[in-house]
Amino acid sequence: MNKELMAQRHVMTHHALGTRINLTIFGNEYFSLLKESMDLIDHYEDQLTVNREQSEVMSVNHGAGKTPKMVSKTTFELIELAVKYSRENFGFNALIGPLVKLWKIGFKGARVPRDVEIQERLKLIDPYKVLLDHDARTVFLEEPGMELDLGGIAKGYIADRIRDLWLAKGVPAGIIDLGGNLLFVGKSPRRDDGQWIIGVQDPQLHRGENLATVREPACSAVTSGIYERFLIKDGHRYHHLLDPRTGYPLKTDLSSVTVFTDQSVMGEIEAKRLFFNGRPLDGWEHQAGNRGAIFIHNDESMTSVGFNN
Template sequence: MEDLAHKTIHKTYRGLGTNIYLTAFGSAKVSDLDDSYALLQAYETALTVNRSTSELMDVNDAAGIKPVAVSDSTYQLTKLAIKTSQENFGFNALIGPLVKLWKIGFSGANVPPKEAIASQLSLIDPTQVELDDDKFTIFLKQAGMQLDLGAIAKGYIADRIQDLWAAKGISSGMINLGGNLLLKGLAPHHPDGLWRIGIQDPFTKRGNSILSVKYGPCSAVTSGIYERLLKTNGKTYHHILDPKTGYPHENNLASVTVFTKTSVQAEIETTRLFFADGPQPDWQPTSEVYGAIFITKDRTIQICGLEPADVFLLDDSFKLEFK
């Protein structure tokens, strides 16, 4: 009889501007993964700002003119993003005008004039968004404002794929949206049932891990300064812009990885911890946020909330610290 618990279905797709890797164990079928990809495409069609038409582009095109009604899911995700943005810790769903000014990671990247940066700061104010819970409408009050959910959408979509898998009876699998990981259930290919999660070396090409972490069901998401850079006049600028200053946020961190219950929470927490400039003395794991890994520019790895026995250093040129 076939060992269904260890049966593996895997497919690779392209979406959200990245590679999508879906792996399911047990009795899952290829059609289940295709359904998952179709769900992803539907959300991308609604949420993208990289096409001329989408629900979000309708909102942006009407900035300063009128409210726009959107679907339930787009409205609820926007509401979460705006609420989070109003906490003013660095996450900002309206930062699009600044991103397009710098263009870091895209052709035409440049250091904008101070005056140009200053002129955009009024357009990224999250208090200038009007949400109507009855009509599901979004209104950007100033012309030129732009709503961009790219910093939170992958996590939201990963969570919705997990919901689909639960409805289909898929008890374990890996949802990898361009490095945004969601690990569902136990890992049937390991006797201890724990997943092995590689932590990217921020100083080398993608795919090189410096740590391996054993962990149960979770989402693992990393924010780093190493993939989208602008080098000019002897200086290097990364793409994580500070909405308070309009410039890349400067600290000693190369990357932050968080382990959370939901993937959308991981997206938020990586930003929160990056702008906190490292682990805080009073940081404690919660029922939603399990642990975090900070990698500094001086090659120190700081571990919070994870057991030393579950963390394996793969490159001894890094210094390992448990907080």
């Protein structure tokens, strides 16, 4: 353990991106980076949020079916990434907003829609109806009522950018916690081998209660799960993770999948890929940037894949 560095631990808490942000940095000379990092988070939220009337993403949504909208380089690149993986049709879909708003699971007015309503909304979540013009840096949603929502990958992207800032400034160790989306930077001062001890949430218990722990060098840890938001109607339990291929909550015996990756934005995507697949994918752990994954089933049994370090 690096006791000197442990004694120079600084934490800053903030509310942004619809969640509680906790940044932990080690080293007295890097304390000012906490405020700079929070400002960076706010900057990205101003660009990417769909929870306000005005943002770059909302300008695209307001122009749906009417006109292309120019956005910043950062926003364009993130939209491009989101559309790319949405078109792979494995469950992740950055256009799913109209369907989410129909069900409203986890929010006031949640209900089980009629099938005819679901089929109508499915017409508005087609990622091939997003036109991207690289030269003009414009985004156009072809149908009125379509909506982009980057909430599924924005936290991962922002965490990666904070990590880049910290590494550029020479930060020896730190933890970026964007509402449970975790990114570990540098070598842990708690252990001589520099590895981090990372807890995997028990889906049956309160946040912070772990079912397992993983020991890894600096990495990202992202979880997709169905245990926090759900609707019970006529004895049936409907969770919030909607399948864009059917319009209904995904049928699964999984409670959660936690993935460990080099890049947090890819952790967001890969967590959904594995969750929607329902089981490990052959060779997934050997693909560049993937460290490992833990699947937790509804009966609390676990399956793990990877972790070769």
